Amino acid sequence: MYDGEPFKPRVALHHLKRYILIGVLLVAAAGVLPTVEAQEISTLGGNPTLNITTGTAGSEPIPVVNTSVTLSYNKQKAVSKITVQTSCIGQRFTLKVLATGVSGGVAAPEVTLINGMPATDFIRDIATTGPKNRSATLQYTASATFSQGNSADLGNDVHTVTYTILAQ
């Protein structure tokens, strides 16, 4: 009566594991595929440092502007946009970024970069037509108040700024 019966669930479990394994492999493959695609957006110009060195008595330190980095991106099959966000643990000073000289899309208003901020629109309405390669200059503006102190006492602000291109 019991010959073979106890083995059926084992066989079923064996197949279930196989299918789950296949499913997991497909999910993993889906996760890997985007990373091997051509880079659709990139920052060109390295990692800038903005040094605030002078101030005005009775006023505040003088802000510093850097425009040494270019953002290069491609048009997509759908109208797309670029967002920006930053991570800067222990942020003390103010950093803003604005897209200037935009060759594809419309620059959003200047974005104040705050540690842990949600992704915020940076360039919108990137059309599906026209040249494939687009670019914009990243205009960073750093500012501080006297009451915020200095880097010798408190350390620098190091931002990891991420730009993402996605369907709008």
Next chain:
Amino acid sequence: MPGSPYKKALTLALLTLSLSVFWQAASAQVYGSDFHTVTVTVATITDIQVSSGSVNLTITGAGVPAGQDQMTAVDQTTNLLWGVNSANRKVTVNTNLVAPQFTLKVLALNPTQGTAAPEVTLSTTANDFLLNMGRSTGTCTLKFTGIAMASEGTGTDSHTITFTVSTQ
């Protein structure tokens, strides 16, 4: 074969595949991203200045009752402005005139930050003028008082007065 282990396994596998496809479709909206680091440094900044280059106090004795030896003149037309982004700072004041004929005093009036020290009789030794400024920007009115005794006769004292930010 309703309820058979094979059918359940197949259902689970299809469900896994469906989730995988859904995940792919959802993530496909993001075309790419890139990041770089942006560093903000703030130097130690110490700014201090007076609003005007020179102050003249003329002691005429006008209005002084006969028989009174002391005559004074007061000026409050200039301001001191500062900006300091280091903690524990104060302002001291001194003059370059080694042996003044008359007495000259100075007081910080209505400082927007910090605490005014008691009125200082100017000498070549630096004396506290403004305390507990913290990291701040601010201003105060400079109240100069020239004092002459009738017995000291006439003459002119020319002071070069220096305000210095130092560690408190």
